[in-house]
Amino acid sequence: METGLHGRCSPRFRLLDESQILRIHHTALRILNEVGVRVNLKKALDLLGDHGARVKGGNVVEIPSYLVEEAIRSAPSGVTLYNRKKEPVMELGGRRIYFGTGTDLPKTVDLKTREIRDTRADDIVASTVISDAAPNIDFIASYGLPRDIRPGLHYIRCFQLEVENSVKPIFFTAGSLEDLNVILDMASTVAGSRQDLGRHPFLVQYSEPTSPLTHSEEAVSKLICCAENRVPINYTPALLAGSTGPVTLAGALSVALAEALSGMVIHQLANRGAPIISGVVATGMDMLKATISYTAPEFRLTHSAYADIFHYYDLPIWGTAGCSDSQYPDLQAGAEYGFTILNAALDGCNLIHDCGYIGQGFVASPEMILFADEVISMVKRYMRGFEIDDEHLAMEVIRNVGPGGHFLSEKHTLDHFLKEHWRPALFNRENLPNWVKKGGKTVDQKLIEKALEILETHKPESLPRETQAALDSIWEQAEQKIRR
């Protein structure tokens, strides 16, 4: 018998060791205990005060470490997301990686004309249909922010268009508590009831505290609402090192961590054990251009670091990847997608969002969802590693073929080639003459063609007629309310 051999190798990556994790964790605890956070909602301040936090003037509250440690313990280690049909499709937790798009891009590179124009409601449908068809996109988000829908209604409309055009779990934003309640009404209609929605959530609310160390009224209201309804929430700050946080990465990370953890404290005090996904963005502000980089190497360093910290807590982790600072889908975007998707996979993040983003979180280019899909497929194969056992060491077939023979006709080759070796769906592997013969297309061209083909042919599963009618009536009520 063979002992001591791991039958499968797979890429493993960690940035922080335990002493480094604890040092940053302790710093975040000190920030919360000694500096405090501002919480602009009385209900949340009362909750914190009742449980031993010190509420000071100006809505600032100092949170003792035990409340934070308790929240880390009471928050669930795993969050199951279902699809619209109540089938479990994502087990957030551990190092299980899932990818999806992001929310709210105001501009879109038009698939046909290639001009950069305002995002419209039909773009939300298009990106949802493309995401629904893309095999490596596990969850969907609005992707765009439709400018032809009235502010105050666009989050509601986006959610409706998404749930109508895909069965996949939805990662969604909402402007206010009112918005959120309308969206939860829609989701409950699809699920059956609010209780059913809490039991089989097919959605994740995405809210953010405001750096440095501030929880806005809107954000905390949504946080508490989700906790009460047991709707999973992703409550994650986006801190800019040097402007809304310290310029040094360790300091930036500690502040962002304090923000995320204080959100978790409020959330768990509101409803212990309610599902929450956590993480941070701590990236630099470009001090020359005053813009935010989605792909800076420092972004990726803090990404890896917080992933290690939340793995240490054993809590589900948010992630960011498949995005670019380029304003147009070009070589820069290609490099940044490859870098960030591999990085997020190695970090073992669970809910990796923003796939398909370009333009520093301002521009959509729908075919780039398919580009991300291809890179994810490649990275997933890499992450799978390979098996090391008698069958895979292949001694028998090596002996049979011998020196100078070939393995092409071996049964062993036939048995293993499909599983052992990745094949691209869109990336080129044609030789030059064949590539020329088939039209000499670059991957950019193939992506656009594929996106247009999906929009032409892919028909997402539609909602039951009565559900659709109920959604339409919720939408009409929301619209009338805004008009008044």
Add this chain to the structure above:
Amino acid sequence: MDIIKAIYDAVLEGQVDQASSSVQQALDSGVEAKAILDGSLIAAMDVVGEKFGEGELFIPQVLWSAKAMQAGMDLLKPRFSSEDQAEKGTVVIGTAKGDIHDIGKNLVAIMLEGSGFRVADLGVDVTPERFVEKAVEVKADVIAVSALLTTTMQSMGEVASLIKTKKLPFKMIVGGAPVDQAFCEEIGAHAYGVDAADGLRKVKELLKR
């Protein structure tokens, strides 16, 4: 006829044992060898070739279909009066002198065999003279020469010259990474195969003319 379809499916799916037992069953029940060959074996391999060209089948699957085809052929051969009658044609194949990279050549050879050609495989590092000698010996239709190294391309030209100066009836096809259509024309070869599937296609075309 169900049995013809069963053999066809066995070849398409690369089921070697199934192919040979079905061919035996067909022969036992009195089906003509020629009908089995054309209706099942060749027909299936034509589809396999097409599917490979379109990216629907992978190389190992093609090779197992070829094996299934061969297994069937082995049972049919004794039923034909001469070997030639059974074969689509004869190809002498090898890598050019100085070149021992043979995986591409092997691939072409297996695909030719799988499509019903008789293949005389001379292996690697084959002199121009040896190609021609063998072609005369087996009454070949085609000489196929493969090269990976640019340094060995020259000996391909020598094979072509030998065919021309001796006024031999053989067609010549070339292939391999450094070779292209222009080189093929320059040395006076008759065809160039971009890859194994194209090589097979070109050999079929050469024999049609």
